Amino acid sequence: MKGYFIIITIISCCIFMLSSCEKFLTEDPKNVVAVTNFYQTENDAILAVNAIYAYLNSTSTGSTAGVYHSTFWVIAGVASDEMNNESIFTPDIDQISKFSESPINNGLQETWTMHYKAITLANIAIARIPGIDMDPTLRTRLVNEAHFLRGLLYFDMVRLFGNIPLVLEEVEPLTPPVTTPNAIYDQIIQDLTAAEDLPDSYPPGQGRGRATKGAAKAILAKVYLTQQDWTACAAKCKEVINSGQYQLWDDFADVFKLSSRGGKEAIFSVGFGDAGGAIIFWEVGQFNVRLLPPQLSVEGVQNAQGWQTPTQNLYDTYDPQDRRREVTYITEVHNPDGTVTTIKPYIQKYWDRAAEPQGNGSANDYPVIRYADVLLMYAEAENELGNSAEAHTYINMVRKRARWDGVAERNTVPDYVGLSQEAFRAAVLQERRLEFVAEGQRWFDLARTHTLEKLVPVAKPGITPQPKHYLFPIPQREIDLNPNLKQNDGY
Template identity: 70%
Template sequence: MRFNSNFISKAGLALLVVFMATSCQDFLEEDPKNFVAVTNFYKNGDDAVAAVNAIYGYLNSTSTGSTAGVYHSTFWVTAGLASDELLNQNVFSPDLDQLATFSHGPQNAALLEIWAMHYKAITVANIALERIPGIEMEPNLKARLLNEAHFLRGLLYFDMVRMFGSIPLLTKEVEPLTPPVATADEIYAQIITDLKAAEALPVSYPSGDGKGRATQGAAKALLSKVYLTRKDWTNAAQRAKEVIDSNNYALWEDFADVFKLVNRNGKEAIFSVGFGDQGGAISFWEVGQFQVRLLPTELSAEGVENAQGWQVPTLYLYNSFDFNDRRREVTFLTQYTNRSGVVTPIRPYIQKYWDRAAEPKGNGSANDFPLMRYSEVLLIYAEASNELNASAEAHQYLNMVRKRARFDGTTYRTTVPDYESLTQEQMRAAILKERALEFVGEGHRWFDLARTKTLEKLVPLAKPGVVPSTKHYLFPIPQRERDLNPNLPQNGY
């Protein structure tokens, strides 16, 4: 599902003006009169809606002026580069080269952006959670908005604790200027509390309303992923199965349909972040950067604009696909046609987000960034079942994803077989591989390799000579933040 933030009232706009700082401490050093001004807006239900809309706005880019939002590009690019998934070809981005070669350190600008944007969004969520309870408004709407804010704060902290470990756990509007850090266990406890509250969200919203807003299914699905990360297999399986048994989601039969613009907010989307929905003239920061980052410059011969090919898949990833796996032909572009009609082969690039029919020029993209799809819930249930020694269930749900990979748009190919009779260890490897094939460029890979402790094993296969170490299971806390807050530790860098 995607969020359409066309409606942001005066309260939302006020929040956007106030929270344009660049670090966690910057928020805490805002002129107090700004907070007084914001207080004046918390009077009615429209103000409460706008306050929560402002959190959603920080997920894409519509609330940040000329600054990328949380999921605009840097987040998913980092998760791909710091793994066996992506290589960097942008010669003007040494910070991204460092991530791809595991030579990054505390000065890395990409990591600073991720840290700053997450804490900005968390701060806006904290304000909403403190101010909305005092508004006299319709009770059911109030409860829903609060639970949406809980969901979003849980989501943001889930990113941060996995990437940085022990970090400040800010849950109030006003916090100390130099907050102490919480343990990972304490942060996860807050995430679980937030997401359990969000389980009271609606199953769905009326047609034409609530696009992209968090739902009960999104809360349960994300909670299942949190439990999976914590190796709480029982609860991970339980929440994932609740999403499956709800019958509110389903796989598109053809993998090619997953990323078509007409199918945004469709049956496979559990929670997505949308771009390009503002209407009128779309700025560089209001569209997703899938095309500019992933499509090759050679497509200019086909009339495609601003394709830069900054990040490319590793050849190891490309060669991991069965030749007849539908995901291979949908995910990758391996040739282009010039204006004379000559077809020229090129190294693989990622094209899965490009809807040629809807966006033939490819200049920016109105496509969604899929934070969670239904296929991931199936794989979570398979993985948790395998760890609980429920082999039949693990095979069944893994093969549901595998079956879709056989469909070529017309028939089911027999050359992409089901997995059969795998041992528990073989099943672990198979699920990790299927996640790699299913979620290319979706911001999962570093997280998957980190939680399964396979960075050192798998990255050198894709990037010969690049050898991660144990310190790379967390990213360094940005030095700029440590200079501002002496309570921040460092993760071995």
């Protein structure tokens, strides 16, 4: 598997500078650096960890995107009741949207490949940085950042594919053995626990997009949520809440403004930036291409193609006055003659119209996890623990924000009161659906709550997931390369 090779490609124009995690990545074959010739200086250590971050957003491989650039979150959206695929240019995504995917699927192959490439860089950093003569505090921080990223990446992979190779060493066999999910989770928890020693924050201008103590705790909480370890989940969530590092924006519209990137609600996000001022289509246009309606071309908006759209059922689930609906979706376009054309709902939440009126290359971040998620995880865990009052308090924090229109509270989205434990389960799953549209959450939520077969047919009539769809097929190419891999049941 190419993801297990121990050659790292690092060049100055494709590695983030220490103060930023949002530069465009490119690659020059002349600048391939062998591991044996690297990891000599403090700057080498910084660049090595920045290289892991670089694989989260975009790579130098032409049309192949980074881990969170445009495939991961799309798969999680279309393999659920959240989004449909409408593009002839993405047949592999279309298969996933219709639950007809096979082991030969470029989207799944890309997801596998990019995750393991980034894991490989994390493994090398964890092994090599401790031996560098450098500032010990920075050295420890960089190693823990690598632990955080490796834990996050394995968390994605074990949920998507189940039994996978657990590659932890710099030198691994070409065909590594497969590890059980329990062992993978043990390692994820170990990595994220180490990352809890990261700083709470960084000096202004030096840490946007970098892992923090709060990010480690928040992802750990989600790990425990997935494992249904409610006590541990609630404890980690409360540590994040009590830290005082994060808050909800008063207005849901503020969450996705460019000025809010790295702000008080962002716990861990992946930045795409603006390529140092240059508009590079593949680098920063992902949200526009995939989500904004092509009809916006009459308003001069560029690259809006609407490849993935929300299900009508999702849109109709909102109370019409729910602030999240008007922020998340666009249903009108303004024609040059002054008339307005009504269109079906498209997702516009990542488009800051005021900052980018032409939409040519959205520079918005991808939110891996934000504070609203912690509040809803805490509410869910407390409900499972039988602490109904606490659960209602925290879900209603998110509900209250949905009533705010930027000036005053609307008479809508009332607080939940007196829900039974079972009714609360449905309510918090619904609240997550309304809150996290196109944030790569929905398939994971339906999979962990075992509700795929129940909820997907409601939004996609005629499409019924099967038990096999609680995991995705292992890419056939990986099985061909590694005979230790076994295909998931049903594929």
